[in-house]
Amino acid sequence: MLVIRVCEWCYKHGAGKKWYLNSRNYIQETAEEVGAHEYIFELWKNFEKVYLQKIYGISARGPGYKFSYPLVGKFIKRYINSWFTKEKPLKGRNPRRAEGHPGQVVPLEDGKKILELAEPILKVNCACRHMTRGIKDACCLAFGALAEMVPKLPRYIPESGVEPLHIDEAQDFIEEMNHSGRVNTVWFGPVPYIAALCSCEYPECAATRIRMDYGLNALLKGEYVAKVDFSKCDGCQTCVSRCQFGALTFADSTNRPFIDVWKCYGCGLCATSCPQGAIQMVDRTSYPTLVEEW
């Protein structure tokens, strides 16, 4: 049996690397090819309403009711999931359905590499937190087409203004976000153009919410999974509070953390917090059974 041991997007858009490390996915030509400016403006202008309509479109009583219908529920879920990864047509995908606009979890190291490729980098207010909690929290980094559109969308302009960040500033910033327990995520806008690097949190993040609670693929698991080196670990439990995905628990009997790789999103928050450096991020594709677990 032939198994392609890379992720589907890396194969299609990665040019031999991870898809988000391919500089072609950041350039102006790609943005124009996929119509990123119009797509992003339409999506961000009506961000809250687009999101709510999508949820109400599934069910006004909450998607859980609809998805629990026998057979029909499964079909509807599969149909909605097909929107997020839609790749055709290249130009003219529907922003009101978030077609071709999924995100993926990235560990801090890869986030820093992303910032070396993106230009310009702009700090913007998080659209999700404004919607769910009414807070203006400048924690997302916008690139290229999105950075060009943000000045036209006043509610996303942070207090610090629209001055582009230097690479070092941006890298320090996502490190700070990572240390405060936020998950770094990279966003397509639309596939294969890369528009943003966010610092997400459950439950405020709109995508993390629908992924965790309803299994909708608005946010995909990262390219890595965490692995504990039991000989280095001293059982200090620092990592325990870091996992947002319920993948890491502490086992009293072995005095070591237990990581459920099936639930692990590969954000690396546990690894960056470990004082012993006992948690390594290993390629998801090095586990034959996790190759299709995104």
Next chain:
Amino acid sequence: MKTDIIVDYEKCGDPRDCKKCMQICPSALFMMYSPDYESNDPDEWRVDVAFLDLCTRCLDCVKVCPNQAIRIK
């Protein structure tokens, strides 16, 4: 158990000034949106609830609302 949360927009003021329900909800179910689809800087905002199936009926939102605008059925 099916839950319905009704927000009375006549009693509810501008959610951008208050946002008490949005911030108190332990499950973060309240969402602020603008019914104005065309503007890129809308002035009119409303709160509504998505994900009713995740509501635990703790009634924190009903208690916190200064205008008694939230009702749970």
